[in-house]
Structure formats: structure tokens, C-alpha cells
Amino acid sequence: MDLSSEVMREMYWMMLLARRLDERAWVLHRQGKIAFHISGIGQEAAQVGAAFALRKGEDWVTPYYRDLALMISLGLTPKEYVLSLMGKAGDPSSGARQTPSHFSLRRVNAVSQSAPVATQCVHASGIGLAIKMKKTNQVVLTTLGEGSTSQGEWYEAVNWAAIHQLPVVFLVQNNQYAISVPPEMQMAVKSVADKACGLGLPGISIDGTDVFGVYKSFLEAFETARSGNGPTLIEAKMYRLTPHSSDDDDRTYRSREEVEEHKKKDPLLLARQVLLEKSVATEAELDTLDKKAKEMITEAVNFGEQAPYPKAEEGMHPVYFEEVQHG
Amino acid sequence: MAEKALVEAIRDAMDDEMGRDEDVFIVGEDVGQRGGVFRATEGLFEKYGGMRVVDSPLAELSIVGVGIGAALYGMKPICEIQFADFIYPAFNQIVSEASKMLYRSDGAWPVPMVIRAPYGGGIGGGLYHSQSIEGFFTHVPGLKVVVPSTPYDAKGLLISAIRDPNPVMYLEPKKGYRLIRGEVPEGEYIVPIGPANITKSGEDLTIFAYGMMHFYALKAAENLEKEGISVEVVDLRTLVPVDKDTILKSVKKTGKALVVHEDNLTGGYGGEIAAIIAEHAFTYLDAPVRRLAGPDVPAVPFSHPMQEWFMVNEDKIMNAARELANY
Ligand SMILES: Cc1ncc(C[n+]2csc(CCOP(=O)(O)OP(=O)(O)O)c2C)c(N)n1
Ligand SMILES: [Mg+2]
Numbered sequence: 001m002d003l004s005s006e007v008m009r010e011m012y013w014m015m016l017l018a019r020r021l022d023e024r025a026w027v028l029h030r031q032g033k034i035a036f037h038i039s040g041i042g043q044e045a046a047q048v049g050a051a052f053a054l055r056k057g058e059d060w061v062t063p064y065y066r067d068l069a070l071m072i073s074l075g076l077t078p079k080e081y082v083l084s085l086m087g088k089a090g091d092p093s094s095g096a097r098q099t100p101s102h103f104s105l106r107r108v109n110a111v112s113q114s115a116p117v118a119t120q121c122v123h124a125s126g127i128g129l130a131i132k133m134k135k136t137n138q139v140v141l142t143t144l145g146e147g148s149t150s151q152g153e154w155y156e157a158v159n160w161a162a163i164h165q166l167p168v169v170f171l172v173q174n175n176q177y178a179i180s181v182p183p184e185m186q187m188a189v190k191s192v193a194d195k196a197c198g199l200g201l202p203g204i205s206i207d208g209t210d211v212f213g214v215y216k217s218f219l220e221a222f223e224t225a226r227s228g229n230g231p232t233l234i235e236a237k238m239y240r241l242t243p244h245s246s247d248d249d250d251r252t253y254r255s256r257e258e259v260e261e262h263k264k265k266d267p268l269l270l271a272r273q274v275l276l277e278k279s280v281a282t283e284a285e286l287d288t289l290d291k292k293a294k295e296m297i298t299e300a301v302n303f304g305e306q307a308p309y310p311k312a313e314e315g316m317h318p319v320y321f322e323e324v325q326h327g
Numbered sequence: 328m329a330e331k332a333l334v335e336a337i338r339d340a341m342d343d344e345m346g347r348d349e350d351v352f353i354v355g356e357d358v359g360q361r362g363g364v365f366r367a368t369e370g371l372f373e374k375y376g377g378m379r380v381v382d383s384p385l386a387e388l389s390i391v392g393v394g395i396g397a398a399l400y401g402m403k404p405i406c407e408i409q410f411a412d413f414i415y416p417a418f419n420q421i422v423s424e425a426s427k428m429l430y431r432s433d434g435a436w437p438v439p440m441v442i443r444a445p446y447g448g449g450i451g452g453g454l455y456h457s458q459s460i461e462g463f464f465t466h467v468p469g470l471k472v473v474v475p476s477t478p479y480d481a482k483g484l485l486i487s488a489i490r491d492p493n494p495v496m497y498l499e500p501k502k503g504y505r506l507i508r509g510e511v512p513e514g515e516y517i518v519p520i521g522p523a524n525i526t527k528s529g530e531d532l533t534i535f536a537y538g539m540m541h542f543y544a545l546k547a548a549e550n551l552e553k554e555g556i557s558v559e560v561v562d563l564r565t566l567v568p569v570d571k572d573t574i575l576k577s578v579k580k581t582g583k584a585l586v587v588h589e590d591n592l593t594g595g596y597g598g599e600i601a602a603i604i605a606e607h608a609f610t611y612l613d614a615p616v617r618r619l620a621g622p623d624v625p626a627v628p629f630s631h632p633m634q635e636w637f638m639v640n641e642d643k644i645m646n647a648a649r650e651l652a653n654y
Contacts, residue, residue, distance in 0.1 A: 060400070095433025104432045111399055112432040116423050122389050123424070126396015126404075133352070133378055133402065153419070156389035163384065318434045319468050321492035326468075326568035327603070 003212060005280045011052055011211055012271050012281070013289055015044040018069035019268050020293040021078050024301065025085055025100075029246045033305075034085045038101045042209075042241035043173050044069035045267035049214025050141055050171055053222050060109040060127050060140040062120035065101040066173065067143055074108045078297050082304035089310040096310050117148035121157035121170065128166030128231070139167040139225040141218075146235070147178020149195065150186050158233065162201040165230035169221045172233065173208065175240035180253035192235040201231050208236025209267040212274065241266065331511040334504035336478035337367050337443075340485035341405060343515060345375055348403065351489055352379040355390055355407025355443075364409055365445055365504055391417040391442060395425050398440040403489055411446035411498065412458040412626075425494040426469030441488045445501035447539050447589055449638045453629035459590035459621070464496050465566045465599065471495045471520055472566040476541040478509040480564055483518025491520060500539035507542055523570035525577065529559035531652050532583035532614075535574065535600050537563040540587045540639055547644040556652045566596055574600065575608050582613035583651050589639050592620040614654035619647045 003011075018040065025037040040047065043066050051073035054061070063070055068081065076092070084091040085100045093104045094112065104112030111127070113120045124142030131138050148154060149172055161168040172192045176182060189195060196203025202224075206217050214236060221232035239262040243250040250259075275281045281289075331339070345351045352375075353368055359382040362369030372380040383390045387408055394404035408414045414421075421442065428438045448457030465472050471493055475481035481499075488495040500507075526541070527548050536544040541562040548558035559581050561573060578584045584604050586597040601616040619639055621627075627637045 062396075091433075092435075094431050097433060098431050102431075104435060106432070106435040111396075112428060112436050114423050114427065114431065116419055119392070119419065119424055122392025122420065123396035123399060125389070126393035126398070127400045128396070129381075129393055130397040130400035130402045133397075134400075152416075153388060153392065156384070156386045157392070159384055159386070160389055160393055318429055320471075321429060321437050321439075324471075324568050325571075327571070327599075 003215070007052070008212065008275060008280050011048050011215070012275055014048045014051070014073045015069055015211060015268050015271055016289055017078065017293045017296070018044050018072045020290070021072070021081060021297050022068055024297050026242070026246070028085065028301070034100070035087070036099055036246055037085070038065050038245040039242040040066040040068040042239050042262070042267065043175060045211035045271065046171065046173055046208035046214050046236035046238060048073050049211045050218045052215050053218035054139070054141060057108045059138050060111065060124070062111045062113065062124045062127070062140065062142040063103050064113055064117070064120060064143045064145065066145070067103060068101065070143065071103050071105065071110065074105065074110055076103070076105055078300035079303050082300045083307055086304045086307070087309065088304055088307040090307060095314065118144055118151035118153035118157070120144070121154050124168050125157045125160040125166055128161055128168040129164060131167055132164065137226050139169065139222050141169050141171060143171040143173060145178060146172055146174035146183055146192050147181060147186050149192050155199070158199050158201065158231070161231035162199050165228065167225035168231045169218065169225055170231065170233045172235045174235050174237050177240050177244070179244045179248065193233060196233040201233055203233040203235070205235040205237060208238035209265055209270055211267060211271050238267065239265070328510040328512055330508055331478050332505045333475070333478050333481050333500070333507045334365060334367055336482040336511045337485055337499060338369060338371070339511065340482040340489070341368065342371060342374070344486055344489045345371065345379060350401065351403045351405065352381065353405045353407060354381040354383050354394060356383055356385055356409045358382060358407050363407065365501060367443070368407070387413055387417040388420050391420040391425065394440050394442070395420060395428070395438055398438045399436055403439050405441045405443060405489065408442060408444040410456050411444040411460045412455045414444055414460055418463070421464070421470070421494070422467055426467045429493070430469060437492050438494050439492045441485070441495050441497050443497045443499060445499045445504070447500050447502055448627035448634065449502045449539070451629070451631070451634065452627065454626035457627035459588065461498055461566055462590050462595050465596050469494070470567060472498065473520055473564065474498045474500070474538040474566060475564065476500065476503070476507070476538050476562055478507065478511045480518050480524070482511055483516055484520065484564065486515070487517045487520045495520070498538065500542070502539050503542055518564070520565050521568055521570060523564055523573040524562045525559065525573065526562045527558065527560040529557040529581065531557045531581060532585060532648060533559040533561055533577045533581045534585045534587060534644065534648065535561050535563060536587040537566065540589055543639070543641045544587055544644055547641045547648060550641070551645060551648055556648065558648060569599070569603070571603055571607070574603060578604050578608050579611040582611055583654070584616045585619060585648055585651050586616065587619045587639060587644055589621050591623045592618060593623050595620050614651055617647060617651050619644060
């Protein structure tokens with residue numbers, strides 16, 4: 001199960017591309033060029049590790065708003081993401097109807113997510129049920145934050161998956177905050193994984209900053225699911241390195257020292273170290289990748305700035321599958 | 328043609344569609360071996376097995392949410408809510424998810440599903456087994472809302488609902504399950520979602536009703552005929568999309584409109600019908616539009632005299648119609 005150098009470099013590239021794109025979104029927001037950004041910085045290792053263990057385009061995903069690195073790994077392009085950031089025509093998530101980062105990408109079975117947290121988990125169990133009915137060997141990955149595991153939607157989704165041994169893997173990205181609220185105000189258990197035993201499925205807690213370790217855990221969980229042995233709950237521990245969103249001021253609830261401390265465990269830096277230590281890549285090669293990412297993103301931003309907005313009247317559609325006259 | 332009860336027609340529709348289309352399945356509480364608490368799914372578990380007639384955990388949001396997930400995958404779920412009164416835990420999944428999925432994904436993710444719910448009072452059910460819920464859902468674009476009032480329509484409309492590529496709320500007047508009987512053809516036929524039905528033609532006034540209230544309205548109209556009052560009766564059948572043309576044509580002919588529903592008055596669906604008439608047929612009116620509806624109390628009380636006080640019935644409809652005719 002050892003990863004080839006090529007795959008390791010590919011995983012690093014996805015993390016890097018998502019990171020630079022995310023950073024650029026913050027800059028665009030400061031420049032007044034986009035209205036809103038919600039960030040996945042610090043969570044890339046868990047997302048890329050999970051994505052690489054999937055059969056892309058064949059398996060299903062119901063993602064959440066921090067999953068930029070997951071979506072990039074599945075094939076969302078920087079250009080497409082910039083369209084959604086800017087509310088421009090051609091945004092594949094929603095035709096610019098939804099707030100940015102509420103992902104959907106039909107061509108890779110990534111289902112549209114709304115804002116009410118944990119709603120997507122129930123859909124994942126429904127997709128899992130359909131897969132079981134159709135007897136294919138696909139799996140479903142659903143993701144959410146640790147705070148969102150307080151929702152009834154999440155418990156009901158996990159309960160369904162456990163009862164019917166559905167091929168669903170629940171990835172809880174525990175970034176230590178739900179906006180400002182820490183995990184100890186969300187749950188009495190030490191780890192989200194502990195919730196699994198009350199629901200009857202295996203639950204594990206892993207280091208969500210180690211992309212290669214995450215990959216291995218997910219490969220196993222997906223294999224279990226694929227072979228009909230049911231769901232797994234995986235808590236990936238990490239730290240949200242940015243404020244909750246561009247509308248948040250995290251200085252009101254956490255110290256700068258705390259954030260700085262966690263920057264030392266930045267998953268992107270950790271992945272870079274592994275590549276260098278294992279001689280999978282040289283400093284110079286990695287710097288070249290960085291340059292390439294920045295160029296791609298600059299090109300995407302230019303593309304986005306020139307792209308047209310949707311026509312106002314497009315807001316009228318599509319309410320129903322077919323044209324329906326009502327009222 | 329066989330005469331059947333309303334609930335039998337509903338069962339026939341599900342049975343026929345499940346026989347024709349492997350993607351159709353039923354999910355809900357006690358729908359399996361028990362055949363549903365109202366016996367709507369009786370015999371289907373034996374015929375199609377537990378993978379297609381699925382006893383859900385006692386959890387409404389996931390009955391709908393799992394249905395949505397399966398629909399996204401390509402299945403055609405029929406989600407049964409045991410009593411309409413218990414649909415509120417699923418409100419988030421219906422309103423935030425099912426109704427908005429197509430719009431928010433710019434058409435990428437249709438949700439072909441049916442949500443069946445027995446509604447309405449007059450059966451000794453008290454506050455929580457008697458409610459009418461259409462007012463909450465007719466307000467939500469993206470949903471279709473259907474209420475049959477005859478066995479013929481019940482079967483034809485349910486077949487249409489199952490085949491419809493949109494989420495359809497199919498509300499069943501449970502008092503009429505066995506009380507309302509009528510001719511139901513064997514095999515395949517549809518009643519399209521949309522058109523209302525003029526079930527009795529008349530000259531002096533029009534009664535607009537649906538579900539159980541249409542059953543009473545028709546009886547009231549037949550009685551009034553003997554008193555020399557000629558009443559036209561329109562069974563709305565589909566609340567969303569509403570058949571504006573039939574409503575306006577009828578009211579332009581009779582000049583008087585009585586809108587009847589058992590749901591409480593304020594914010595009820597009848598206000599919408601009254602508004603359509605006021606906006607588009609004002610100059611044809613010989614009297615103000617009259618609404619006859621349940622009183623504005625939280626729900627139907629249990630004790631028999633209080634229940635009867637709450638319920639709109641044949642007598643109350645006759646009284647309201649007489650007053651309107653004499654205006
Ligand atoms: C049902 C619901 N309530 C409140 C919100 C507002 N809200 C958005 S994100 C969030 C915190 C989520 O925290 P967590 O689940 O830990 O995910 P994270 O944002 O940390 O990744 C809140 C309260 C929401 N989107 N949905
Ligand atoms: Mg969190």
C-alpha cells in the first residue's frame with residue numbers, strides 16, 4: 001500500500017493548488033473583488049487524503065463548504081472556483097445562485113450542499129441505500145465539521161448507515177471551532193469518534209494534518225464499505241488556521257499565540273517535509289510547483305474578472321424540472 | 328370497473344408503479360410487514376420485499392433526507408410520513424433541500440420523489456393526529472402539492488406524482504380513506520398534476536375545495552340544488568401549480584366564490600385562491616369572496632363536541648353557500 005512518488009507528488013500538488021487558491025480568495029476579498037469567502041486553510045491534508053482514496057467520478061461525495069481541496073482533487077478547476085467566488089455565469093456549483101464554496105459538481109458525483117449544516121449527511125445515507133439496492137460497489141464520502149455533529153441530521157444519517165450497513169464514510173473535520181465555540185461545548189465525549197460506539201459503527205480518530213496517513217485510513221474505510229461491511233466514522237483532527245469566514249473576527253475568541261502555534265503544524269508544510277525527507281521531490285521542484293500554482297491562479301482570476309455575470313432574469317429558473325406556470 | 332376505497336386506489340397506484348419500475352421504492356414507519364398504520368402499503372412488503380418497502384427508523388427527517396439522497400442517485404422514492412402532524416422534523420429536508428436542490432444546482436440535481444402524508448381531522452385524532460399542513464408547503468416554490476379527493480384521482484394523481492421529476496407532496500385526506508369510494512380502472516392511467524376538475528356544474532356560485540372538503544362540498548351542493556340554489560363545485564386537486572384558468576372561468580360564470588378548507592383560516596391556502604379571484608376577476612364578482620375554514624386555534628381538539636366545532640362539514644358549507652347565494 002506504499003504510495004508511489006508520483007502519487008505523493010500529485011497529492012502535494014492538490015494541497016498546494018487549493019492552498020494558493022484559497023489564499024488568493026482572501027486577497028480578492030480584501031481588494032473588494034469578492035463579497036465573501038469561507039476557507040479550508042489547514043484542512044487540506046484530510047480532504048486530499050480522503051479524495052485520493054476514492055474512485056474519482058465513480059464514487060459519490062456530499063461535501064461541505066470547507067472542501068476546496070477535496071473538490072480540486074476531484075477535478076474542480078481554479079477557473080470554475082473563481083467563477084463561483086465572483087458570482088459569474090458558468091459557476092458549475094450553482095450557476096452563481098449559491099454563496100461561494102457551497103460545492104456541487106455533477107460530472108464527478110459531487111452533490112450540491114446547502115447552508116444548513118449536516119443536511120448533506122442524510123443525503124449520503126440515501127445515496128448509500130440506493131447503491132445497496134442497485135448492488136454496485138460504489139461508496140459515498142460525506143464531510144462536515146465537528147460542531148455540526150451536534151445536529152439531529154447527523155445522528156439520523158449515521159444511524160441509517162449503521163442499521164443498513166451502508167457504504168458511507170463520514171469524515172468529520174475537527175478543526176477545534178464551530179465559528180467561536182470549542183468542541184467541549186458541543187459534546188461531552190473526548191473525540192467525535194467516541195460517538196460511533198453509541199450508534200453501532202466503527203469510529204476512529206486520526207491526525208488530519210498528515211495527508212499520507214489520512215489516505216491510508218480512508219483506503220481501509222472505503223474498502224470496508226465497498227465490500228459490504230458497512231460505514232465508518234472518521235474524525236480527522238486539525239486546526240482552522242483562518243477566521244470562520246470573511247465576516248468573522250477570530251480575535252474576539254482566540255489568541256494570536258494559539259494560531260501561531262498551530263501554524264507550525266500546517267499540513268502543507270508537513271507534506272512538503274515528507275516529500276523532501278523521502279527524496280520524492282527536491283526543494284527546487286517544489287518551488288517550481290508553487291510558481292506553477294500561482295500562475296494558474298492568476299490566469300483563473302483574470303478569466304473570472306472577464307467572465308460575464310448571469311442575466312438577472314436567470315434568477316427565475318429552474319424552479320421545476322419543466323416549465324411550470326403557477327400563480 | 329371496480330368500486331374502491333380511496334386508500335385502495337392509493338395502494339393500487341404504488342403497486343402498479345413498483346411493478347413497472349424497479350427504481351420506485353417505499354420508505355416510512357411501519358410500511359413493511361404492518362402495511363402502514365392506515366394499511367396503504369398492505370401486501371407490498373410481501374410482494375416486493377424489504378429492500379423496496381423499507382421500514383425506516385422512527386425519524387422523519389431522515390425518511391425524507393434518505394429519500395432525497397436516493398432520488399439524487401436516480402431512484403424514485405415514495406416517502407410515507409405516518410401522520411402529516413409529524414412532518415415538522417422533516418421540514419428542513421423538504422424546504423431547505425428537496426425544494427431548492429434543482430434551483431441551487433442550476434438544474435444539475437433533480438429530486439424526483441413523492442412525500443405521502445395522511446392529513447386532516449374529524450377522526451378523533453386530537454391535536455396531533457388531525458392537522459392540515461398544506462399551508463406550509465404551498466408557500467414553497469420547487470414543491471408540487473397534490474390533494475386527491477376521489478379514488479379515481481387518487482390513483483391517477485399518485486402515478487403522475489411518482490413519475491414527476493420534481494418533489495411532490497401528496498396529501499391524503501385520511502378521513503376519506505375508507506369513507507370515500509368510487510370507480511377505479513385497473514392498470515395504467517394518469518391524472519395530470521395541474522388541472523382542477525369541475526365536479527358539478529352550476530350557475531349561482533362556485534365552491535372551491537380539495538380533499539375531504541371537496542367531498543363535503545359536493546354533497547352540500549347536491550342538497551342545495553333541491554333548495555333551488557345552483558352550485559358549481561371545483562375540486563382543485565393540485566394546489567401547486569394552481570389551475571388559475573379553471574378557477575377564473577368558473578367564477579366569471581357564477582360571479583360568486585366560496586373557498587373551503589379545513590386548515591385554519593389565517594395564512595391558509597384559501598387566501599391565495601381569494602387573491603387570484605380578486606386580482607383577475609374583480610369586475611365579475613357579485614359578492615365578496617367568502618372563505619370558510621377551520622378556526623384559528625392551534626389544532627383540532629380531541630373531545631367530540633370540540634372536534635365537531637372545529638371541523639368544517641356539509642352543514643357549515645351549506646350555510647355559507649346559502650348566505651353567499653342570498654347576498
Ligand atoms: C443549521 C445551521 N445553523 C447555523 C449555521 C451557521 N453556521 C455556519 S457554519 C457554523 C459552524 C460550523 O462549525 P463546524 O461544524 O465545526 O464546521 P467548521 O465551520 O468548523 O468547519 C455555524 C454555526 C448553519 N450554517 N446551519
Ligand atoms: Mg469546526
